[in-house]
Each structure stands twice: as structure tokens, then as C-alpha cells.
Amino acid sequence: MSLRLGVLGAGMIASGAVGFLPNLKAIRDKVEVVAIADVVPGLASAVATTFGIPAAFTSLDAMLAGAAMDAVLNLTPIPAHGETCLRILAAGKHLATEKPLATTMDDADRICELAQERGLTVVCAPYNMLYPDRAEARRLVREGAIGKVAFARVRSSHGGPASGAWPADPSWFYQKGAGPLFDMGVYGIHEITGILGPAQRVVAFAGITEPTRTVRGGPFQGKTIDVTADDNVLMMLDFGASTFAVVDGTFNVNAGRGPKLEIFGREGTINLSGRPFGGEGPVLEIFQVDAPGWVTPELPDGDAVLALHRAVLVDHLADCVRTGAQPVLNLEHARHVLEIMLKADESASSGRAMELSTTFSLPDGCE
Template sequence: MVSPGPESWHPNPGFLYEEGAGPLFDMGPYYLSALVNLLGPVKRVTGSAQIASPERIITNPANYGAKIPVETPTHIAGVLDFASGAFGSLITSFDVWGSELPDIEIYGTKGTLSVPHPNFYDGKVKVRRHNRPGFEEIPLTHGFTQNSRGLGVMDMAHAIRGGREHRASGELCLHVLETMHGLLLSSREGHHYKLQSKCSRPEAFPTDLPEHALDL
């Protein structure tokens, strides 16, 4: 997730440059939750983080010209080692004017899986198989392919009624939060960070869940 930062469009972006925010804590939960759903929990992280500029200037009309002190890293690069044996890389930044990087790609022994931005709840899923040329779009098998931001709450309600654990559990949230903190600690202290928390990989949603279930 790389961008030039929120000061061009957000009317009050100062809090996003305070400690506890920045691109990692702002957008990292979307990406890391998606990766844990795809690959399972993380066991170790290694990070490098820096503040590119100690001050940002608001360029949106609401507070044009106001200066923002930067208190948290604005460019973070990390390596994630998953308990499953997979490993991956994560970049979150407010210091990039433009990029053609993919949102999320999974590289396997028999091909590449490309999935869309986890913040928008829509987009194409594509695969490049090892024995076929180019990427092919995969037909979507589930509903809720538009802006379904109430999906986690809906699943929680169904889980409580059915006596099961909901997918956006406290266990998952703690694991994602520790992963982000671990990346900054790794950068600050100069060593790998081994996660203390664990979580289960959430089960996939059923394909026959009716879209009107969101009305609950």
C-alpha cells in the first residue's frame, strides 16, 4: 500500500502522522488480515522503517498550507515469515507518488494468484498457471463483492447465534496488531521479532450466504 499521503484530500490528516498511526497502522490491518486469511498466522517479522520528512504540508482546501509534524515512520518495508512455511513482503508508505505494484500477489510452485485491494471489497481475482500463458480471470464464487464493510459484523451476529467463533475475532485482531508493532520494533532494535500471539486461519465464507444477510 503505497501513496503520497492523505494531506492532499483528508480535511484533518494530522492524526495520521502521530505515533500509533502512519501507513502501517492505518492500512496494514486490511492487508495483514487478508494475508492471514490466505496464508495463516505469522511467526516472525523483520522490518525497516523511517520518517522520510519531519514535516508535511496540507494541500487540501480545508487547511491548505498548515504544517504537520511527523511522529511515526512513513515508509515501512517488512518481511513476514508465516507458520505455514510461506514468507512474504509488505510495503506501506506515505512517501510514494505513484506505483504499478500489485495489491497482493501470492507466488506458488504452480503459478501466481493475484487478488484485489482488501480495502475496497471488490475487484478481479486472477491466476497465472505455470503451464498456461498470461493471467486468467477466475469467476467469483461468493457474494458481497461490492462495498460490504458490514460483513464482519454480520458474521459476528451469525456466529453468536450459531455458537461458533466469528472470523474477525479478538485473537485475529491481536495477532495483526502485534505483527505491525513487531515490524517497528524490529527496525528500531535491529533484529527479528518473534510473535508471541497466535491465531487460527479463519475459515472461508460459505458460497451460499445470501447477500440480504447484511440487513441483519
């Protein structure tokens, strides 16, 4: 029996070419989209007509009351994640949510507690640890292929939504409660902790590079945005035993040619190019001091995963609900990533390294 899914949020993440709805068609044997809701008048109805969704609503509460669903996909803006995730779980629905899990630790803790109390499955973006190159990097590190890890460099930024032809008003990305740390830094933090494991401390620098941004393209070209969120964040994570990682989370990387992620060990180096989201060169390369040159290992076939684009998150939820397996994209990992981001903000304000209290584990065999 397929998972009956309601979608909360009908914007570009739901309906764009690499978004959820166009790509959920590939797993219609697993997932049936039965409803969609959005607070923008007429938007849910229009998207429902385009994608053949039976029911459209103007609020989450109306959808929860009016549609028979097993799960909800939460595509609300970042500041609304915590409150809407809690309401979805309180209604007894499994949950797939865009990143980050929430914007406060109180909400994240309550989400974890409520999911456990109700016996509900939750998966949280980013999806990168489902990709074969990330899983292979984790396996190589765990098996000692590059020896003891000394440090990693992680690029987790782009130029910001105002730097290109964003199809909607990008102003909210630059306001307090959003910003590049929650929007982009979350990817790099998720990846490096997914590969190396939980961090123990974080120290960060953050600031606003320019007080205003001008939208460079799209329907809001020329609009001036007042920037109130830090748009330039650099973090260092301490994993213990002298293993560190530098992660950026900014709206200031308009182009980059280096690897997205580099892991330097005493016996070698692992490079990840960043594809399918940009980057050049092989998807994964490894250099070992006792072997000749760089090697590109053969990876498991990941075409089916990559072809789903964002819909891979819902595919993962459906598989975990059906089999009872612990998600790779699990709640505890998402909560740990959130704590790192919040403590990074606190570190930047206070000038102190901040201890982390959360931890997580990934299921055996996720490599």
C-alpha cells in the first residue's frame, strides 16, 4: 500500500523542475499525493490542478482535518519549520521536512520527543548522505583509508537568491530568522558530521558584508533588500582528538572551482566535487600516500537516487515507514546540525568556542 502524502507549501520547491512534485511521479507505486496546502490564495488550487492532486487547502489545519493522509511533506519557509512540524506530528502523521528541522532547540527537542511518543517516522533534509559519493566517503574514513583525519574544508555557500533570477521575492532569505547559515551552511554541516560523526565544539565568525542587496534578475530585478541576517558565516568544528573542519555558510560565493569537500588524513586525502549541484572533476577522488596518484573509485550506481532530485527525501521516508528501518536522515542528526548552527551564532556574538551537547548515530550499513 502506498504512502498517502499531503504537501504543505506549493511554491518553487514543491513544483520546480528539480522540486518534489514533478519527481514524485517516478515513485507513484510508493507514494500517492492526496492533498496540498498553501496560505497564498489560489496557489494550492493552481498547483493541484497542474499535478492532478485531488484536494487543495489554504491552511495546514484544514488539510489535516480534510484529507486522509499518512504523512506530510513540510515545505514551509525556514522560520515556520518548528511550529508546523510540531502540529503535523501532533496530528499523528509521519513527516518529511525541508531543512533545517527548526530554528530553536526547544522546538527541535519537542519534535524528537513527540515523534518518539507517537511512534512516528521523521526524515529531514539535506539529502546528501543518501548519495553514493557521500556514503563512500564515510565508509573510507571509517575504514581508515586516509588514516587519522586531521582536518576538512567544506564549501557550503552560493551567491544568494538575490544574485540570480530567483522566481520569487528573495527578501526573506536576508532577514533575521533565515540567512545563509540556515539556508546553505546546513548542507556542509550535515555532510561533514555525516562523514566524520558528531562534533564537540564550534567557533565562528559572522557578519553582514553589505547592509543592502539588489536583486540581479528575475521578476524582482532591481529591488533593494535590507540585510538584517548575517550573510557571511565561517565556522570551525572540533570533533575531538585534534580533528577539525572549516565550514562556510555565506551568500558570497558567486563561483568556485575547488572541491566542495576535502578531507585531509595522515595517510591521504578525499575530495568530493559537489556534483550534482555544481563542481568540476570526478565525483569522488582519493589520494593515498602509499599509492600512485589520485584514484577515482567506482561507486555504486546512484542514478536512480540522483534522478529523484528533491523527491529522494520522500522516497526515503516511504522506505523507512514501510520497513521500519532507522532513517539515515534521522531526527537526532538534524537536531545536532541545528545545535551547531545556533551555537555558531552564539560563538560569533560572544567570541567564545561553544560546547555542543547533542549527538547522533547513523544506522549500521548506511555506507
